[in-house]
Amino acid sequence: MPPAAPYVGRFAPTPSGHLHFGSLVAALASYLDARQQQGHWLIRVEDLDQPRSIPGASQQIIDTLACYGMHSDGEILYQHDRLARYQAQVAQWLGEGKAYYCDCSRRDLAEFDGIYPGTCRQRQLPPADDHAIRLIVPDQQITTLDRLQPPFSQNLATSLGDFIIRRRDGIFAYQLAVVLDDIAQGITDVVRGADLLDSTPRQQWIYQLLGQPLPRYLHIPLLMRADGEKLSKRLGSTPLDPAQAPTQLFRALQALAQNPPASLRSASVDELLNWAIAHWQPQHLSATPSLPYDARFD
Numbered sequence: 299m300p301p302a303a304p305y306v307g308r309f310a311p312t313p314s315g316h317l318h319f320g321s322l323v324a325a326l327a328s329y330l331d332a333r334q335q336q337g338h339w340l341i342r343v344e345d346l347d348q349p350r351s352i353p354g355a356s357q358q359i360i361d362t363l364a365c366y367g368m369h370s371d372g373e374i375l376y377q378h379d380r381l382a383r384y385q386a387q388v389a390q391w392l393g394e395g396k397a398y399y400c401d402c403s404r405r406d407l408a409e410f411d412g413i414y415p416g417t418c419r420q421r422q423l424p425p426a427d428d429h430a431i432r433l434i435v436p437d438q439q440i441t442t443l444d445r446l447q448p449p450f451s452q453n454l455a456t457s458l459g460d461f462i463i464r465r466r467d468g469i470f471a472y473q474l475a476v477v478l479d480d481i482a483q484g485i486t487d488v489v490r491g492a493d494l495l496d497s498t499p500r501q502q503w504i505y506q507l508l509g510q511p512l513p514r515y516l517h518i519p520l521l522m523r524a525d526g527e528k529l530s531k532r533l534g535s536t537p538l539d540p541a542q543a544p545t546q547l548f549r550a551l552q553a554l555a556q557n558p559p560a561s562l563r564s565a566s567v568d569e570l571l572n573w574a575i576a577h578w579q580p581q582h583l584s585a586t587p588s589l590p591y592d593a594r595f596d
Contacts, residue, residue, distance in 0.1 A: 305337025
C-alpha cells in the first residue's frame with residue numbers, strides 16, 4: 299500500500315469584502331489542522347465572480363491573515379489566472395458528451411423546485427456564449443464521509459439534476475473550479491464551513507469523472523447570528539481588526555471548542571498559535587451544521 303500523501307490544506311476566501319470573525323474561525327481551523335499534522339497550508343483567492351470582487355480586497359485579506367499569524371506555505375493561487383484550465387475541462391466534457399449547452403431561464407425552471415428536469419440534455423444546442431453548460435450526473439447515491447459531521451448522502455439526479463459548470467454570463471461555476479484548483483494544488487484535506495457540505499457530492503462526482511482521489515473533509519459548524527443568518531460579508535459582519543488579533547484569536551479558539559486557558563487571554567499571536575497547534579482537537583467541535591454566535595462568543 300503506497301504511503302499517504304503529505305498533508306496539504308488550504309483556505310480559499312472570496313475577495314468580496316473584508317474578513318470577519320466567521321472567516322477567522324474557518325481560516326484558523328484549516329491552519330491548525332495543517333500545522334498540527336506538520337503539513338502545508340495554502341491560500342487560494344476565489345475571485346471567479348469578478349463583478350462581486352472588490353478592488354484591493356484580495357491583498358487586504360492576505361495582509362489580515364498575516365497579522366493573525368497565518369502565512370501561505372506556497373504561491374497564492376488566483377482563480378482569475380486559471381480560466382484557460384476551466385475552459386479546457388469544460389470543452390473536453392462537451393466533446394465527450396458528458397456536458398451540454400442549456401438555454402433554460404430561471405422562469406422556465408421555476409416550477410421544478412430547484413431540480414433540473416433535463417430539458418436540454420437531448421436538444422444538442424449549438425455553442426453559444428449566452429448559454430449555460432451543464433454536467434450530466436448519475437442516478438445513484440453519493441455519500442460524503444466527514445471527519446466531524448455524520449455521513450451525508452445525495453442522489454444528484456433526483457435532488458438537483460444536471461448542474462451548471464459554466465453560467466450563462468460566462469463565469470465558471472464554483473463546483474468546477476474548486477475541484478480543479480484543489481487537484482492542481484495537491485490538496486489532501488479540505489477544512490471549511492458546514493454550509494458547503496451539501497455541495498460536496500457534486501464535487502465528488504467531478505473527482506470521479508477526473509479519476510482523481512478524494513480529499514479528506516472536515517466541515518465545521520457555522521457561526522449564526524441571532525436572526526438565523528450566518529456571519530458574512532454580504533450582511534456587513536464586522537471586519538477583523540488587525541490591532542485586535544490576539545483577542546480575536548482567543549475568541550476564535552473558544553468558538554472552535556478548543557478551551558484555551560484563561561492565562562492565554564493576554565498572550566501574543568505567536569503564543570496563541572503555538573498553544574493551539576499543540577492542542578488542536580477538532581473532535582471537540584459539535585457535529586452540527588451551526589452554532590449560535592451571539593450567545594457564545596460576545
